[in-house]
Amino acid sequence: MALWGMVIDLDRCTGCQACVMACKAENNVPAVGPKESARGRTISWMHVLHEESEERTRFIPRPCLQCDDPPCIKVCPVYATYRNPEGIVAQIYARCIGCRFCMAACPYNAKYFNWRRYGTESPGRNPDVSVRPKGVVEKCTFCHHRLQKARERALAERRELRAGDYVTACAETCPTRAITFGDLSDEGSEVARLARSPRAFRLGEELGTRPKVFYLSETEGHRRV
Amino acid sequence: MSDAVVERDRALFVPLTQTGRGFYVTVAILGAMILWGAIAYWVQFGEGLGVTGLHQPVSWGFYVTNFVFFIGISHAGTLISAILRLSKAEWRRPITRMAEVITVMVIFIGAGQILIDLGRPDRLLNVIRFGRYQSPLLWDATSISAYLTASTFYLYLPLIPDIAILRDHLGKRRWLYAVLALGWTGTEHQHKVLNRAIAIMAVMVIPIAVSVHTVVSFVFSMTIQPAWHSSIFGPYFVVGAIFSGIAALIVAMAVIRRIYHLDGYLKPVHFRYLGYLLLVMTLLWFYMTFAEYLTGYYGNEPEEMKVFWSKFTGPFWPLFWAMVTFNFVIPLGLLVRLGHHAISKTVVASMFVVVGMWLERFNIIVPTLSNPRLPFPEGHYWPTWIEWGETAGSFGLFILFCVLFVKLFPIISIWEIQEGREVGLKEVEERLRTYLPDEGSHPAAHGREKVLA
Numbered sequence: 001m002a003l004w005g006m007v008i009d010l011d012r013c014t015g016c017q018a019c020v021m022a023c024k025a026e027n028n029v030p031a032v033g034p035k036e037s038a039r040g041r042t043i044s045w046m047h048v049l050h051e052e053s054e055e056r057t058r059f060i061p062r063p064c065l066q067c068d069d070p071p072c073i074k075v076c077p078v079y080a081t082y083r084n085p086e087g088i089v090a091q092i093y094a095r096c097i098g099c100r101f102c103m104a105a106c107p108y109n110a111k112y113f114n115w116r117r118y119g120t121e122s123p124g125r126n127p128d129v130s131v132r133p134k135g136v137v138e139k140c141t142f143c144h145h146r147l148q149k150a151r152e153r154a155l156a157e158r159r160e161l162r163a164g165d166y167v168t169a170c171a172e173t174c175p176t177r178a179i180t181f182g183d184l185s186d187e188g189s190e191v192a193r194l195a196r197s198p199r200a201f202r203l204g205e206e207l208g209t210r211p212k213v214f215y216l217s218e219t220e221g222h223r224r225v
Numbered sequence: 226m227s228d229a230v231v232e233r234d235r236a237l238f239v240p241l242t243q244t245g246r247g248f249y250v251t252v253a254i255l256g257a258m259i260l261w262g263a264i265a266y267w268v269q270f271g272e273g274l275g276v277t278g279l280h281q282p283v284s285w286g287f288y289v290t291n292f293v294f295f296i297g298i299s300h301a302g303t304l305i306s307a308i309l310r311l312s313k314a315e316w317r318r319p320i321t322r323m324a325e326v327i328t329v330m331v332i333f334i335g336a337g338q339i340l341i342d343l344g345r346p347d348r349l350l351n352v353i354r355f356g357r358y359q360s361p362l363l364w365d366a367t368s369i370s371a372y373l374t375a376s377t378f379y380l381y382l383p384l385i386p387d388i389a390i391l392r393d394h395l396g397k398r399r400w401l402y403a404v405l406a407l408g409w410t411g412t413e414h415q416h417k418v419l420n421r422a423i424a425i426m427a428v429m430v431i432p433i434a435v436s437v438h439t440v441v442s443f444v445f446s447m448t449i450q451p452a453w454h455s456s457i458f459g460p461y462f463v464v465g466a467i468f469s470g471i472a473a474l475i476v477a478m479a480v481i482r483r484i485y486h487l488d489g490y491l492k493p494v495h496f497r498y499l500g501y502l503l504l505v506m507t508l509l510w511f512y513m514t515f516a517e518y519l520t521g522y523y524g525n526e527p528e529e530m531k532v533f534w535s536k537f538t539g540p541f542w543p544l545f546w547a548m549v550t551f552n553f554v555i556p557l558g559l560l561v562r563l564g565h566h567a568i569s570k571t572v573v574a575s576m577f578v579v580v581g582m583w584l585e586r587f588n589i590i591v592p593t594l595s596n597p598r599l600p601f602p603e604g605h606y607w608p609t610w611i612e613w614g615e616t617a618g619s620f621g622l623f624i625l626f627c628v629l630f631v632k633l634f635p636i637i638s639i640w641e642i643q644e645g646r647e648v649g650l651k652e653v654e655e656r657l658r659t660y661l662p663d664e665g666s667h668p669a670a671h672g673r674e675k676v677l678a
Contacts, residue, residue: 040280040604051600062599071449077362078348078355097351098274098344100284101362105448109282109597113344116275134273135344204598207449 002161003087004142005184005212006171007194008061010220012178015059019046019170019179023063026143026169028129030119043112045140046170056219061179063170064089064110064140065203065211072102072111081137087184087212088142096136103137107204108211111139142181143168163189184212231394237639240485240631241395247484248632255625262618265611266341274344276611283594283606287616288342293586294469295335295619296369296441297462298579301470302328303376304434305502307427315653316498318645319490322638323481324474325380330626331473332373334619339365341615361447364440372430372437379426382419385409386640398633438466445589451528452521452593461513468506468552469582472575475499477627479572481636490637493567500571503578504560511553531596540605541592544584551581 023029023046032041049060070089073081080096083089091111103111117134125131128145132138150165163182171181182191194200199216231238269276279286302324309317340346356363389409392402409415442462445453455461475496482491521529536545556574563570595604630636 036275039278040282041275042281049600060600075360075362075448077357077360077366078351079357080351080355095348095351095355096345097348099339099342099362100344101360101444103282103284104450104594107449107598109599109601112281113284114273115279116273133345134275137344 001085001185002183003185003212004066004147004166005087005182005191005195005214006063006066006142006168007180007191007200007214007216009178009180009194009216010058010060011199011216011218012176013048013059013061014176015048015050016175017048018173018175019061020044020048022046022169022173023140025124026126026129027141028119028125028131029138030114030132032116032118036116036118041115043114043118043138045110045112045138058217058219060203060215061170062108062110062203063142063168063213065108065209065213066140066142068210068212069208071105071107071207071209075101075105077101081139086147088144089139090141090144091137091139093130093132093136093138098135098137100137107207107209111137113137228394231390234639234642236485236487236489237635237637237642238395240636241391241397241633244632248628251628252625255621255628258617258621259625260618261614262616262621265614265618269341269611269615270346276609278606278608278612280604280606282597282601283591283604285342285590285594286606287587287608287612288338290583290587290590291616291619292335292338292342293441293462293590294583295331295338295623297438297466297469297582297586298473299328299331299335299372299376299470300434300438300463300466301331301474302326303372303379303430304467305471305474307379307430307434310423310427311431313656314498315645315649316495318641318649319487319637320474320478320495320499321383321641322380323477323636324470325376325383326627326630326636327470327473327477328376329373329380330630331623332369332376333626334623336369336373338619361440361443364443368433368437368440372433375426375430375433379423379430382423382426383638383641384634385419386411387635387638390639391635401633435463438462445593450593451526451596451598452532453589455517455520457513457517457520461517464506464509464513465582465585468503468510469579471499471503471506472578472582475503475571475575476579479568479575481631482568485636487637490642496571497563497567500560500563500567500574503556503571503574507553507556507560507578511557514549514553528596528598532592535592535596535603536588539592540595540603541588545588548581548584548588551577552585 024031024044027045029043029045032043036042046061046063049062051058051060066087066089068083068087070083073083073089076082077099078095078097080092081089081102098113100113103109103113114132114134114136119131128149146168147166151161154161154165163186167181168179171179180191180194182189184192184195186192194216195214197216199218199220200214201217201220202211202214204211277286306317306321306324309321340349343349352363352366385405385407386409388402389406389411392399392406395402439459439462442458446455446458448454478491478495478499482488518533521533535541555577559570559574591606595606597604
């Protein structure tokens, strides 16, 4: 069984937000408009955090970290969010009651709520991704629909799924190739190799959530030594 | 039952027989508050939670605060009344009914807050269809529904003899009282069964009440969020709940005493004793708060400290220090000496505590959500008229329920007052006798005297 994961090289990231836009277009993430955005209602499955401290300034692109032990799924009262066998944390929009307990429990603020009915007139929707109604929580799914498509294609071509068949929109778009996506359980894969790098670290590792999104950073390595 | 008996407690029938202008004015004001709440909910139901001030990352605000607050108030009752009954505190007699009514009415309002807070209230039943017992929300649902059921029975059982009195003497709504009285005639056997049932419910209701606010706290403490993930939260919430419950009870007592001139029943001594209980809870609340914040401060974890300073000196400082003043400084100052002006002192302290405990719930929920771990911009939550309306409507509905109860049933237990006069006095004397050293011949002492002789 594959274990999908991602490595983001912070030393390469320029903060250009191409991943954010690619994600929005791919996943029908609604544009909430300037008024709602000013009120803190922006939905951004991939969000570029801007960290500024005395010693450094850096960008941290933050998708859902797809924890192996996700705090959000523990608290859901209705099985609307769960970890699937391949390690992707999914959200069932048709079942979510909108209690927002998962949002309160996620230490990375990776879950977003549809405060209103957004995106009523958004042009050019991706037919592979369902549009969320108001009142439910949504989140990054590692472009799970792309996995389904890749699987179907592989099946039609009577072959196994190959590395590179399934890549998320953000990884595909990144102009500096800072985002690498693949199967962490495959020791030889690029993503598994990078995750073992001495530069690698994970956000909030001490929380025991075991995220499957790794970050690479020279400065982080120095700080940790 | 003779009419002379009814005559003696005439004052307790006044709320049921006479309806003055004050009643209609009160109902009109409460109705306006409820209307505001209803309009607010109508708008929210149509447009979504976007009409509130909630956002990313403060996804819980007034509604969850109200939920914790109202469920806390519900500990007024049943818990206090059960403890007083079990400890045979004779001064409980005019208080227990009121405490039980507050409990039952406020649980409805508290549980309703969750429905208001849901993004998809139409899917509420998913909690039953796909319920996941690993979620603290399911523990809440279980505990609160058990508490509601137990409290309703606990309110109803001691009400039966009073309903029978109303059936026989009031002359109004006879069919209603006849059905609810369940054929009560006041025989010795009936009294025995009733007292037994009340005693069983009193014992059962205490652990349920404790469980309710414990699992309400678990909604927060089971997450790993800074300033929530604390093992003290269960008892801390229970203490806060009993604290706010007693305060609400004292306020209700004072209002009813004033409106219906029940000075003869609700005496300064009742306020003084409840005031002492409130004082104990003030100290206990401060102790818990002190332990909670000192632990966080001493540990000095960066994430914890962000929330800590946002409360102590940051944007939440007015609310935090108001909470400390209302819940500790003012009540402590007012309650240490209750020799004179017991009523006004306890009532003023209680009003501050009710507000202070609401602030306490808010100070637990919102600052943690406002300070995300990752470098997000800090969240600023400010409620809109929708949340104010819902809150006003919730308070209005709660008070209206209580007002209507007072119109339909005696708010001070008539039969228990009578029982106090007829049975209680003798019982207390006999009980007191058993506490004292036995008079006259004592077999053991007798024997020793012989030996010594």
